[in-house]
Amino acid sequence: MRAAVLRALGELPRCEDVQEPLLDEGEEVVHVTACPLTNLDRDRAAGTHFAAPAVLPAVCGSALAAGRLPDGTRVLFRSPGGTMAERAATRRAWCLPIPDGLDDALAAAVQNPGVAAWNALKWRAELRPGESVLVLGATGVAGQIAVQLAKHLGAGKVVAAGRNPRVLAALPALGADATVRLDQSDDALRHDLRDAAGGEDFDVVLDYLWGRPTEVFVSTLGFADMELRFSRTRLVQIGAMATPALRLPAQVLRSSGLEIMGSGTGNAPPPEVLARELGQTLDLLADGRLRMEIERVPLARVRHVWNLDQQGRRTVLIP
Ligand SMILES: NC(=O)c1ccc[n+]([C@@H]2O[C@H](COP(=O)([O-])OP(=O)(O)OC[C@H]3O[C@@H](n4cnc5c(N)ncnc54)[C@H](OP(=O)(O)O)[C@@H]3O)[C@@H](O)[C@H]2O)c1
Structure with a gap:
């Protein structure tokens, strides 16, 4: 499968072929549909963030992404192995359903700034x-x-x-x-x-x-x-x-x-508070009371858009 891979801190990630995700007990494969590119991703890849990846090469993508579980449920999901990929490993406990009618890319884009x-x-x-x-x-x-x-x-x-x-x-x-x-x-x-x-x-x-x-x-x-x-x-x-x-x-x-x-x-709130905040943020976005601009970019172009100033718009990578 294709993924955005970082080979050295300070380099630009490239879209490369990588192994399919290896599943631990309780994990399942999610088919990724949209993955936001945040400043946290940039800072980690640059090596300037306190949580820069310790092991390289690494699949990028630290924010929640959108995807489909094997049973077809549309979710926002977390994956410690990186989300900028065609597929990723996740757990049901790390997933939140995307409300009907809300676009995957918008849902993925709003999570990080909304909850923050x-x-x-x-x-x-x-x-x-x-x-x-x-x-x-x-x-x-x-x-x-x-x-x-x-x-x-x-x-x-x-x-x-x-x-x-x-x-x-x-x-x-x-x-x-x-x-x-x-x-x-x-x-x-x-x-x-x-x-x-x-x-x-x-x-x-x-x-x-x-x-x-x-x-x-x-x-x-x-x-x-x-x-x-x-x-x-x-x-x-x-x-x-x-x-x-x-x-x-x-x-x-x-x-x-x-x-x-x-x-x-x-200093984050407990998981149930985070889930409630995210759920309310998604609801506000779904009914138009919260607005944001996004730009969808194919995952293959990750290297070209990595450092682009999107001037108030969030880049969302589409595998
Ligand atoms: N702690 C958390 O939980 C959390 C969560 C989300 C984001 N963040 C952080 O919050 C920051 C903003 O994120 P974002 O997604 O809004 O980024 P963004 O969309 O890239 O926007 C960057 C902002 O920074 C401004 N800026 C950049 N350099 C500046 C300078 N030298 N002087 C004044 N303004 C400057 C830009 O101003 P103009 O566009 O007007 O030039 C723009 O308002 C990032 O550092 C991100 O990592 C933290």
């Missing part, structure tokens, strides 16, 4: 109805989903910050109350972030970028006096598209209510 946004908003930040949310990196696939889910989960005001003008202009239709351009001077960005906050600190910040945009945001916080106050801004670190490290002045943590936490594998 849900986890960050509800599980980590514990968003309450009416609270304000800033999304740093709102023009990415994950950021666009986060803007929509923040509104769905009852956020009062959602401010979307990004660079891509086409996507930024489309965000109000997805629920953003205001947009902020990140590609401007630090002073202008600081001014626009303060303006969008409307004289109060954001309650929740979803951060897909880190580095310079986050540093500028953090510099908008803090009171320059000795009054005793209580405030809380829960900044959830989700991705590091700008820079992997941050300069954080100590005084910001004393003069503001900034609380920084991450959202990822080390």
